Amino acid sequence: MKLPPFELERYFAANEFTAKRLLCVSDCQPLTVGELLSLKEGAAEAFAALPLGYADSRGAPELRQAACALYEGMAPENLLVHVGAEEAILTFFASVLEPGDRVIVQAPCYRSLRDVPAALGAQVVDWPGRQEDGWIPDLDFLRTALAEKTRAVVVNFPHNPTGALPHRDVFRDIVGLCEQAGAVLFSDEVYRFLEYDPADRLPAACDLSETAVSLGVMSKSFGLAGLRVGFAASRNARVLAGMARIKDYSSICGSPATEFLAALALEKREQILARTRAITLRNLAAATDFMARRADIFSWAAPKAGPIAFPRLADGGDAGALCDRLLAATGALLLPGRVYGPYPGHFRLGFGRADFTEGLAVLDAFLDREGSSAT
Ligand SMILES: Cc1ncc(COP(=O)(O)O)c(C=O)c1O
Structure with missing residues (x-):
């Protein structure tokens, strides 16, 4: 690649x-670190006593359990913890794509969402938004683009770089169109929970669709980018297993120290x-x-x-x-x-x-x- x-x-x-x-x-x-540890009695002592060995390659069970609270219907086995969201972008595309596969990607976008599939030899179709439309890309464009066999569709809401957020009906339509077309939806949701009006929050794609993958992270809404903890959430066991297979060649597993802190932050998320x-x-x-x-x-x-x-x-x-x-x-x-x-x-x-x-x-x-x- x-x-x-x-x-x-x-x-x-x-x-x-x-x-x-x-x-x-x-x-x-x-x-x-001090502010985080002070949120729970006994957390500083537990952190100091933590053995710094290898961690569970899927992510610490406590962390995956805590992350389930961000979703409606996820269980710990539906989560695969990564080193940041970035690693999950790599493992997803590297495991799902074959050279020549067609991938539809919202544009503009955080560039790894587009450049990784392109580097893997995929045929990338840009799905453009426009400032005049509040940067919400057009559903008819997606409908037409999906008429050709497509392996994956990539969206990112709330959106980097524009802060765009579609109405939940539009998001449901995107999920439905991907399912009908047999394309895996990769939904980058790293800015979720920072909706200015919480009523605008979208459901996670992994809760709406059995095949979609939702990408979450501690970096943005939680203000904990230095933890380098991200997670893929999906009921698509085949895709998660493929991502785990690639992860064995990238980070293998995360750090018990940052996974401990991430689990604590999720517990105290409010x-x-x-x-x-x-x-x-x-x-x-x-x-x-x-x-x-x-x-x-x-x-x-x-x-x-x-x-x-x-x-x-x-x-x-x-x-x-x-x-x-x-x-x-x-x-x-x-x-x-x-x-x-x-x-x-x-x-x-x-x-x-x-x-x-x-x-x-x-x-x-x-x-x-x-x-x-x-x-
Ligand atoms: C949309 C989007 N996805 C993924 C990432 C990568 O996140 P992380 O730095 O936590 O790996 C970023 C970082 O800016 C982002 O904006």
Whole structure:
């Protein structure tokens, strides 16, 4: 498999740990180990006593049991824990696809969802969304595309990079169309639980369909990216077994230390989610105000969930140049849309971190200085 450079990850590798202000990251304000352990009496002592041997390759039973609470009808045997969501993306495609298989992928997308199947020799069909439609891709397009034999369909709601979230009826239609066509639905749900209106939360695909795979992670809504714990959830035993087969060649198993902490976080999920939601909603209000004040320069489809959005330069200019000038002048980091493919007029805004409003003030002052020549 010949993978292209992952431009988004290379951009962060070059800039994330040197930039003074992060205005584009996709995770939420991280918790410390101490904060997490303090959520339960006796947790610190149990953590200190944990043997650091190999872990159950499916994921610790306590962790899989705790993760079942995120779904309606999952049992521990329906879950396969991975090192982050990223590893599960790799194991899914590597186990399910044969060269030449057709895969329909929502666009834009977190690029491994598209580039891994392409690198495995699949024929990738982009299923595009448009800002004008709130980035919800068109169901008729999917219906037509599924007329040709298709191995898998890939969606990501709440969506990276736009924060789009369809109505649950639309999501049910997507699930139904995939089932009718005999295509496995791979549903990346890593931003689930960060819906601004909890009533908008979609059911997990794995609960709606016996063949679909749902992808969850501790990185985003839970603010625990450093745990590197993700999970595939599915009643499709054949697909999960295939993913486990590939995982034996990647990580084999996770770390008992981070799986312990992830299980604890899931047990205390209401508290943790309330915290990340509060930070995200406060920052969203500031971002919404910013976008209204700067409507002469930027437009967006307001996000419905998650800590990111994908604004566009109103004059169709190159957002990458703006990102470069901002970084050079202030040390504040935005993510240029080009890392998602043909979206050079866009940039990603990330508002899950506690210091977002300070960073936004830096961007505001920079735009004031640039005046109407900001593009
Ligand atoms: C949609 C989506 N899927 C998967 C991942 C990978 O998640 P992780 O970093 O937890 O492996 C990300 C990370 O940004 C993402 O945005």
